[in-house]
Amino acid sequence: MRDCIFCKIIDKQIPAETLFEDDHVIAVLDINPINYGHTLIIPKVHCRDFLALPEESYGSVLHAAKIIANALVIHYKLEGYNLFSNNGSIAGQSVFHFHLHVTPRYRDDNIRFVLNLKHYGDGEVKVFGDAIRKTIQSSLISYKEI
Ligand code: 5GP
Ligand code: ZN
Numbered sequence: 851m852r853d854c855i856f857c858k859i860i861d862k863q864i865p866a867e868t869l870f871e872d873d874h875v876i877a878v879l880d881i882n883p884i885n886y887g888h889t890l891i892i893p894k895v896h897c898r899d900f901l902a903l904p905e906e907s908y909g910s911v912l913h914a915a916k917i918i919a920n921a922l923v924i925h926y927k928l929e930g931y932n933l934f935s936n937n938g939s940i941a942g943q944s945v946f947h948f949h950l951h952v953t954p955r956y957r958d959d960n961i962r963f964v965l966n967l968k969h970y971g972d973g974e975v976k977v978f979g980d981a982i983r984k985t986i987q988s989s990l991i992s993y994k995e996i
Pocket of ligand 1: 866879882944
């Protein structure tokens, strides 16, 4: 896709430090890492976000994520790492071509997700569960029709 920075990386129009590549996915070092070794797992098909990712790409994306996470754990002797994806600008997405982040974590790296945890009142969790299950049922019907 024109004007997509990740499509340009995939097409080798702009350089990137590639760690792994196959027919379906490319894994490159993030240019502004949270910690050194922070890697982006990018499907080669252009898709805006997770919901647009074709099902046939799921396996390749997770396969590459596992190869990279395993290598980072060995290479940096990691005790932990994060695997995450931002979807939508309000969720922090800045490049609108789906990708997974794999990032090394360290005990004292001072990286925090600032959380404002909510609490379910008495019986409330079931109300949320019932409502979402209902939507799953109706959305699965339209999902199968796509
Ligand atoms: P998002 O904010 O969409 O979850 O993640 C986009 C990521 O892409 C950011 O972490 C950013 O540092 C990285 N990024 C943006 N432009 C480039 C680039 O040209 N090359 C590489 N390797 N990473 C990039
Ligand atoms: Zn793209």
